[in-house]
Amino acid sequence: MLRAGLLAGLMLAATPAHAFVAYVSNEKSNTVSVIDTDSWTVTKTIKVGQRPRGIEFTRDGKFVMVAVGDDDTIQVIDAKAQAIVDTLPSGPDPELFTQDAAGKTLYVANENDNTVTVIDLEKRARLGDIQVGVEPEGMTISPDGKTLINTSETTNMAHFIDTSSRQIVANVLVDPRPRFAEFKHDSSELWVSSEIGGTVSVIDPGKHEVIGKVTFEIPGLRKEAIQPVGIGMTKDDKTAFVALGPANRIAVVDTATRKVTKYLLVGQRVWHMAFTPDEKYLLTTNGVSNDVSVIDVAAQKVIKTIQVGELPWGITIAP
């Protein structure tokens, strides 16, 4: 802790970081808030379709894609003009999506249709659908691009999908209501959060087996209040940050021991998160308190909280 404190002191003394731009989808106010990471203020609010949730930059950093569930489409925002310029053909009620490393193919989880839609990002055309479990949500792709992971909230499974054949090759049962999936950067482990189960399952992607579980315990909080959702993994794969929903905390997890080392207090119902590209800061969306908390990653300290629109859900930061 002493070292962390000293580090924080040094970082305060250092020159200000390069400014990045973060886009936050506000599920209830149907807007996207643009945050400048230098001044930590909302610089623009963009009106989008109904119920925006999943949000991500294209790999080239030129566009922001946002899934507007109640409009059954994905809108494309030009990052320069900060205005909607196009839409992508998803299935009904798109929630979360992921893209391959090259940024050519987009995979969208359609919550109400039990399918994953495959979209060609260059042609902006729909390539096909993959049938998955009930209420698909969590989406991630393996670093080598060969395996797509989808978690289905009601089936309680992580589906392993071969991206070339677009067929499910394995299903791994996890704790109730899996919300989010994240690979380690070295592909050795897949982490899946279970909202109702209150755990994060660690899966061996080669064997398709749960090899460990991360559990959470916060003194003074009921077990039901701890609902793991978003997961953020540092580039060195040593530390994972897990958003605990209504527990209003981010758990800092040592990935080697799979034990929580610290809980950081953020706003209410913390949902998803995104690192700045330099990995100096981690931004979390706090749905009920309508704000975004900024975590100093090295010091493991919450340094600021910024007011955004109603029910902030997803967040993405320009590469």
Added chain:
Amino acid sequence: MSSITTREVPRGFSFQEYMTCLTGIVWREGLRFLHQRERFVSALVRPLVWLFIFAAGFRQVLGISIIPPYETYILYEVFIAPGLVAMIQLFNGMQSSLSMVYDREMGNMRTLLVSPLPRGFLLFCKLLAGTAVSLLQVYAFLIIAWFWDITPPPIGYLTVLPALILSGLMLGSLGMLISSGIKQLENFAGVMNFVIFPMFFASSALYPLWRVQEGSPYLYYVCQANPFTHAVELIRFALYGQINWISLAVVGACTIVFMVGAIFAYDPSRGLARRGPAGGEG
């Protein structure tokens, strides 16, 4: 007490003589404090009990608000730390006033008051000495609190110093003003009941004022008018490198009023202090 104050206060002392007097009084107070280990320990244990035990049960009291000067959500422990710092100074201020009563009862005060230097200066030295002692206690507490994850920015430990000196002087002079009216040591329990507790609880030390306002608007006004609230807020902002101007003005003004009042009250030729057998020298 009257027997020692019959001659006029001579004028024209050199700066060095003033300093000799100041260091003498501060040194005595410091020695007295260091020799009373129990006092040091109890001065630390009191806020730590609040921090470790009381705070654990009151975590929900802050709700979901972000209260300036904080820029994000904080745990209750972090919120009450400045309040506990002010509590240390409050108790210390009252304790040095207690020692004034003791000195008077025991006759030690005669030694102090026979000094040819102006009485106002002597009392001011006494106040400074008490404040210096409170600073030792506060920084010891802040170091322990740091390990309890109460980690204000490093610069805050420096910027809080002037705020601590000012609030220490205010609470010390208030104690001195009160002690001038206390005849006997036993009456100190009354000070506890009528001064320390109401001041501490009707302030922003333990709960944010908007919470108090929710419960009772009248109590909110009482808290607003309580100088201790402003001492707490002054310390809170200073600990995070900021200045709360209103609190600074209130604490500054109260310090002047209490100090002038104390000097006036301790002047037997005009004073409010009742002279009688309890004075020890009467």
